[in-house]
Amino acid sequence: MRYPPSLLNLIRELGKLPGVGPKSAQRLAFYLQKQTSNDIQALADAILDAKDSLQQCKTCFNISEKDQCAVCEDSLRKQNIICVVAEAADLLAIERSGEYSGLYHVLHGNLSPMNGIGPDQLTIKALLTRLDNIDEVILATSTTVEGEATAMYIAKLLSEIEINVSRIAYGLPVGGDLEYADEVTLGRAISNRRAV
């Protein structure tokens, strides 16, 4: 039997989500079918609401409901250190480790020419305008090929100005993504960062 077109469409849309393969998409689609209309409505509303009310912080590009995110608004945080991450999810992972109390900068991706992502597609230029009172920049992109290249690219730009640049010292497996690292490992990685 062939799946009805509406079911196929749902599976296709779910399959576009990160980390969702064809099989999980199918499982999710069948699961959603069994839920009440109210539950489905609540899910759809939550997705749309998040999309409408969330924006990027004007300073660090973290996810936020206001112009300034909670981190940038918090004057008790160290104002002279910036931790550079690829995604807002990585920022949250580092926050959970509790080892870091400085500022962040979210790049919204890593360099990946294959996907048309060069330096201009990331928030690198905006990072360079934030460095006036900054003493240290921590590069906390992942250890994938793309994460390493991104860190190298930014380190090179920063080597021309007087600023300490360090790379997060991962005890993470090669190719590891920050988002999935456990809190203890990540906390240790930040405390053990090394200069580049």
Add this chain to the structure above:
Amino acid sequence: MLLSFSQINYRNLKTPKLDFAKGLTAIVGQNASGKTNILEAIYLAYTGEVLARRIDNLIKHDETEAYVSLIIDSGFAQQKIEIGLSSGYKSIRIDSQNMRAVDLAKEFAAVLIRPEDASLVHGSPSKRRAYLDSLLSRLSLRYALLLKEYNRVVEQRNAALKNHTDQSLPIWTQKFLELGSEIMSLRERAIKRIAEIAQETYSEIASDSKELSLSLQSQGKSLEDLYLESKAEEQQRAITVVGPHRDDIKIFLNNYGVQSYGSRGEARTTALALKVAEYQLLKEKQNHAPLLLLDDFSAELDINRRGFILDLASNIPQAIVTGTELAPKYDQFYQLAGGVLGD
């Protein structure tokens, strides 16, 4: 030691399960009876290497998934390797845990010797690179991970070369030189050891007392120099034209290149010597003898090579040998008829 092999929907195999014991197991069958498929499936489970062009080619016609599993006695315990195949996708499990191909190489080793190995010598450079990369990836986890990263960097670098507005090219070049140089030096070290063993094996098989030698095409040059020399061509073609992904193994007998000037017999003996080197190096690394999978020994008509290879197979702890006739010495045998087994 391999104890058993099972499969579901693997190509057109009709044998769901086969048991193995130590010593030499002979599998006899006509051409196209499926004996090569059995060896390739076992090799896949030992190494994670797909020998077909596409994963889908390994799945029985009209089916969407295939499965191969092995039970292996490691001396301390029985371990189960499972390979799941579905469209374009391969999964590996050891004792029900998800694993990568590099994890298989930590514990298991098998060498497959086939009639088409001769193309190692007179085929395209990609065949020789594949030989080197497959062997070194199984010998060194570091090499396997480096190679994966390097290939990714070359892909990214090629994309950056094509897009003139992308300012990240110098970074990709730096990464390319860094990873590529390390791969070249690991290969250079390995090729010396491979050459030693291959040379010994060659003179053991051939009666011509010629000296076999191997070297990398890039030998003696740094990647940096190769890169600088290639800049004009690179600019013109907008791809990375030098590096480990373009290198080759040069094979000489005395002073002439076997690839261009060797006889068919010399090419076949050289290819066999390379496979024996693979066997020896894996054995050294694992501290135990790899499983030898010898496909269609009866296609080998040369009496010296046939004698050598059957000798090898019967003097190691475990070998599986297929042929259209029965191997002269064996410990147990199976008869295949049209993909079906009978004793």
